Amino acid sequence: MLHMFDLTGKVAMVTGGNMGIGNALAIGLAKAGADLFIYTYDQTNVEEMKKEVEGLGRKIAFASGDLSKEENAMAAIDECIKAFGKIDILVNNAGTIKRSPLLEGSNADWQSVIDLNLSSIYYLSKCAAKEMVNQGEGKIINIASMLSFQGGKFVPSYTASKHGVAGLTKAFANELADKNIQINAIAPGYIETANTAPIRADEKRNNEILSRIPAGRWGQTSDLVGGAIFLASSASNYVNGHILAIDGGWLVR
Known part of the structure; x- marks a missing residue:
């Protein structure tokens, strides 16, 4: 049955694939x-990634810009x-977050998050x-989010965009x-990345989050890879419009 998960010969485009979750998925x-x-x-981690992927015997090409x-x-x-002659898999990972209290947030920040994330x-x-x-x-x-299901706090633009991602997926x-063509989404739980560093640095907030995760830990970017391979492969040919939560049980708590 492992052949169902084999992506040999496929071309996958990953936005924001040089860092964080996108890099792990790529x-x-x-x-x-x-x-x-x-x-x-930008060019962060590009040369290192090129070396790693080519070391696996795979081809890799890059383009840069503001999506x-x-x-x-x-x-x-x-x-x-132009680079590969086709596209078999698109992973829409690129995104941003702007944190501020609702009454203090700027309209420019709102628009920048909606433009990139949605x-x-x-x-x-x-x-x-x-x-x-x-x-x-x-x-x-x-790439959806726990905030595709919940409201969050201090991130209304991010919440709106991720609710929108779930809607577009469907x-x-x-x-x-x-x-x-199968279109699905992964909704990561609380994952250790640069985006969540401010939350993890806040001892009170960090403890609140950990106390609700049945798995008892923050997720690693590697925890998301299996789900991505499944959704990119023929194993998921009858899965469509699904939002796959990979969250250590956060949503069921």
């Missing part, structure tokens, strides 16, 4: 056999096609889906399932 997909097209905001800008998001899929996923997925329809198959994996699945 390397995991490469270990499962996929070649990688990584869209980054919060519509023109960049609309052109990104074409860059993948609008870019719409543009990227729409462009990728056109290619996948022509190919006769494809996988789109969005909407795209409804339209594209009969074209052999």
Whole structure:
């Protein structure tokens, strides 16, 4: 049955794949056999990642830009096609978060989060889906959040964007399932990344979070890789519009 999880010959595009969760998912997909097209905001970790992926015997190419800008998001899929001739898997990982009390937050911060976390996923997925329809198959994996289900605090723009990601996942699945394209999302729980560093540094908040996680620990980026490989592979061909929580049990507490 392991062949169902084999991604040999597939091309996976991962946005924000040079850092944090995106990097872990990209390397995991490469270990499962996929070649990688990584869209980054800057050059952080690019050379190190190139060395690691090529060491696995996989191919990797990079492009850089600000996906919060519509023109960049609309052109990104074409860059993948130019590099590899196709796109089999799109992982919409790139995102940002702005923390501030609701009454003090700026409209500019709101818009910047919505543009990157939500609008870019719409543009990227729409462009990728056109290619996948022509190919006769494809996988789109969005990165949702615990705040796709809950309200959170001090992050209204992030919460709105991640609720939107869940909605787009379902909407795209409804339209594209009969074209052999599966669109699903991973909703990470509380994962140790740079984005969660401020929360982990707050002893009171950190303890509140840990006390609610049945697993009793923060998640590691490696905890998300198995779910990504499943959703990227033929093993998930009858899974569509699903939001897969990988959260140590946070949501059921």
